[in-house]
Amino acid sequence: MNIREIHWFKFASPQNFYYLAGRMLPWFVALATLLAAAGLWISFFVAPVDAQQGQGYRIIFVHVPASQMAMFIYLVMASWAGFGLAFNTRLSGMMASALAPTGALFAFLSLVTGAVWGKPMWGAWWVWDARLTSTLILLFLYLGFLALQSSIDDPRRADKACAVLALVGVVNVPIIYFSVKWWNTLHQGASVSLTKSAMASTMLAGMLIMLFAFWMYAIAMALSRVRNIILERERHTEWVKYAVE
Amino acid sequence: MQWNSVSEFFAMGGYALYVWGSFGLTAAVMIIEVLTVRKQRHDILRNLRQELQSEITRS
Numbered sequence: 001m002n003i004r005e006i007h008w009f010k011f012a013s014p015q016n017f018y019y020l021a022g023r024m025l026p027w028f029v030a031l032a033t034l035l036a037a038a039g040l041w042i043s044f045f046v047a048p049v050d051a052q053q054g055q056g057y058r059i060i061f062v063h064v065p066a067s068q069m070a071m072f073i074y075l076v077m078a079s080w081a082g083f084g085l086a087f088n089t090r091l092s093g094m095m096a097s098a099l100a101p102t103g104a105l106f107a108f109l110s111l112v113t114g115a116v117w118g119k120p121m122w123g124a125w126w127v128w129d130a131r132l133t134s135t136l137i138l139l140f141l142y143l144g145f146l147a148l149q150s151s152i153d154d155p156r157r158a159d160k161a162c163a164v165l166a167l168v169g170v171v172n173v174p175i176i177y178f179s180v181k182w183w184n185t186l187h188q189g190a191s192v193s194l195t196k197s198a199m200a201s202t203m204l205a206g207m208l209i210m211l212f213a214f215w216m217y218a219i220a221m222a223l224s225r226v227r228n229i230i231l232e233r234e235r236h237t238e239w240v241k242y243a244v245e
Numbered sequence: 246m247q248w249n250s251v252s253e254f255f256a257m258g259g260y261a262l263y264v265w266g267s268f269g270l271t272a273a274v275m276i277i278e279v280l281t282v283r284k285q286r287h288d289i290l291r292n293l294r295q296e297l298q299s300e301i302t303r304s
Contacts, residue, residue, distance in 0.1 A: 044254070045247060055258030062271045105274055113267040120263050221278060228285050235293060244293045 012089050014230045015239050021223040028220035035213035042206035050203075059117040060203070065211040067110035069218055070138060071173050073103035077145075078170045081163035091226075093159025094233065096166060097149055098226035102218050104142035110135055122186060130179040131187040134172060141169040155233055 011017050043061035050057035077099040084092030114132065115125040126132065145162050152158035175182075180189045199207075234240045248254040257264040 048247060049258065054260065056260035056263055058257070058260075058264050059267045062267055066271065102278065105278060109271050109274055112270060116263045116267045116270075120260060217275065221282065224282050224286070228282065228289055231286075231289050231293065235296075240293065241297055244290055244297065 012091050014091050014094065014234055015237075017091055018227055018230045018243070021227050025220060025223050025227075028216050028223065032213055032216035032220055035209055035216060039206055039210035039213050042202060042209060047203045047206045048200055053121060056117070056120050059113055061206055061210050063110065063113040063117055064207055065214045066106045066113060067135065068211060069214045070103055070106040070110050070135070071176055072215075073099050073106060073218055074138060074141070074166075074173055075170070077103060078166040081159075081166040084159055085163045085167075090156070090233075093156070093163065094226050094229045095222065096159070096162065098222045098229055099218075100142055100145045100149070101225065102221045104139060104146065106214070106218070107135065107139040107142055111139060127186055129185045129187055130183040131176060131185055134176040134179050137172050138169075138176060141165070141172060145169075 011020055039061065043058055047058070047061075049055055077096045080092045080096040080099070083089065084096065111132070114135075118127070119125050145165055148165055149158050149162050152161060179185065180187055231240060231244070255261060255265075
């Protein structure tokens with residue numbers, strides 16, 4: 001099939017995307033489950049004990065993927081929001097609102113698992129360190145997005161206001177990412193780099209597989225939540241009546 | 246295999262509370278999120294069907 005024959009904008013309509021998301025959902029659920037099972041197996045049974053932190057370092061297998069997903073989901077959410085502002089497509093705002101709760105939960109998990117890791121290793125649950133503080137701001141940005149969304153009754157106006165908030169907040173993501181380089185912090189530097197890696201290869205593999213598992217989970221959650229949002233917002237259309245029968 | 250016994254596995258080298266706490270919390274948050282979205286879908290579908298039903302009986 002010629003690539004130009006595919007009607008790309010066909011799936012920008014909420015109706016078509018509702019069915020497409022429903023068909024994609026089981027695949028992402030299956031992938032997330034399989035990857036999580038493999039990732040957990042490596043996290044607990046394959047990856048060796050850490051020389052400095054003993055078995056306590058195993059928190060890394062949830063902490064790092066959760067933190068990276070919190071940042072990545074924010075970027076995806078802001079992209080959808082920006083796309084919605086630029087092209088005025090209804091689905092974009094719905095996707096942004098479908099991603100926000102999952103992103104907020106990952107930011108929350110990042111902070112809590114970080115605190116639980118910090119207590120035995122640093123001796124403190126929390127320090128006002130650049131990386132921790134900027135991650136806390138990320139959580140507040142997500143919560144602000146959700147609060148703004150629910151405070152405006154007209155969903156199209158809410159989408160626009162939230163899109164502006166999401167785009168302004170994007171500046172925080174590189175601050176989180178580079179915080180360990182720009183400031184002198186207690187938080188350790190990047191565990192993964194392209195040139196040299198500071199970890200054993202099985203540790204790295206476990207972390208990446210957990211990251212992919214979280215990624216698939218986030219896609220599955222966004223798809224199932226956007227289906228709910230589509231049904232609610234399109235409730236007075238004929239196709240929804242037909243779909244729920 | 247990294248462990249000699251089941252109790253050693255659960256003890257996590259003395260970090261049991263921290264390691265199991267963080268994995269447990271992550272799992273709990275994910276399960277709650279899945280259940281919340283599922284319940285939301287259930288409620289929306291029920292409301293829509295009720296609306297549809299009342300429309301049919303009125304006409």
